[in-house]
Amino acid sequence: MPSRRRTLLKVIILGDSGVGKTSLMNQYVNRKFSNQYKATIGADFLTKEVQFEDRLFTLQIWDTAGQERFQSLGVAFYRGADCCVLVYDVNSMKSFDNLNNWREEFLIQASPSDPENFPFVVLGNKVDVDGGNSRVVSEKKARAWCASKGNIPYFETSAKEGINVEEAFQCIAKNALKSGEEEEIYLPDTIDVGTSSQPRSTGCEC
Incomplete structure (x- = not known):
């Protein structure tokens, strides 16, 4: 009988204002997209439950404002993050x-215990714009940057069309698991029947 323990995984989305951070989060969690742009003030978060190998995880996705005047809010929101998503247009x-x-x-703000191995994921968003004719950052250039930073997983996405959004967040959740296992939330009125100590594969094939 599998354990019904639930783990909270905190994910932070960062990037310049207007690159589509909020849209990506809403597309993943709510399957919705809005053409009306509204800048995030401070920070906001959505949650989504995901399941891996008979275990339930709550993904808490924090969307922080891209404007510099809100960056001072960073420390409180960054601390305790299990994965950081970097988004560009x-x-x-x-x-x-x-x-x-x-x-x-x-x-700097999050001060992870092992900064060299902290999981990042990079999303190149808005690939749908103008049929791809107006893009200025090539996939090759983006992948080279990710490789130079320790082979960060990279996805090209469209929040509007839903392209690669689900796949990207599956990878994000798997990477968050690498550093987020210690924070477990026990569901009420359940008995902990014990879990296997077998190591679980959380590698992300992206």
């Missing part, structure tokens, strides 16, 4: 160039 070189700043900012 494939049609904006500036948003791609800023990925390094967002990554460094996260490592």
Whole structure:
């Protein structure tokens, strides 16, 4: 009989304002997309339950504002993160160039115990715009950057069309598992029947 323990996994989404962070989160959690752009003020989060190998996990996805004046809010929201998602717009070189700043900012604010191995995932969003004709950041360039930072998993997405969103967040959840197993929430009125100590594969084939 599988354990009914539930683990909370905290995921932070970072990137410049307007790259589609909120849209990606809403597409994944609610299967919805809005053409009306509304800047996130401060931070917001959505949750979604996911299941891996008979275990239930609650993915808590934090969407932080891209505007610099809200970055001072960072510390409280970054701490305890299990995975960080870096998002840029494939049609904006500036948003791609800023990925390094967002990554460094996260490592400073979150202070993970093992920064060298902390799981990041990079999403190149808005691949649907203008049929791909207006993109300025090539997939090759993005993958080279990810490789230089320790082979970060990379996905090209469209929050509007739902392209690769589900696959990307499955990878994000698997990567979060690598650092998020210790924070378990026990469901009420259940008996812990014990779990196998067998190691579980959480590798992400992306």
